[in-house]
Amino acid sequence: MTAFFIATSQIKDPQKFARYGQQAASTLSEFQGELVIKGKFSEALAGTAEHDAVGVIKFPTMDALQDWYKSDNYQALIPLREEAVNMSISTYAVPA
Known part of the structure; x- marks a missing residue:
């Protein structure tokens, strides 16, 4: 059963955020994690949003995640x- 890790973020320090992203990405391969998307917030088409960015990581199973x-x-x-x-x-x- 495929599993997804979805993180929405309000950025406090862009330099530290970039460093975190690079270092976190380097930890994925051992668990077969794959970065699906990372992006900056554009607009809320319905409801509200309080985040600046999103990241989605795909894993083969919830156990791997x-x-x-x-x-x-x-x-x-x-x-x-x-x-x-x-x-x-x-x-x-x-x-499944």
Whole structure:
């Protein structure tokens, strides 16, 4: 069952955010994670949005996603992430 990690971000420090993104991307391959999209917010067509950017990462399974998120390499990046952005993170599973 394919799983997606979706992060919406309010950027506090663009330089730190760029560094976080580069370092986080380097942790994905071990867990077969694939960056699907990263982009800047354009407009809300319905409802409201309070974020500046979005990132979507695809994993082959929810277990792989969870293992990546809990990995020592990714956990070590959380302090940098918290300095760089206010981030909301959600996970989604694609039913088989």
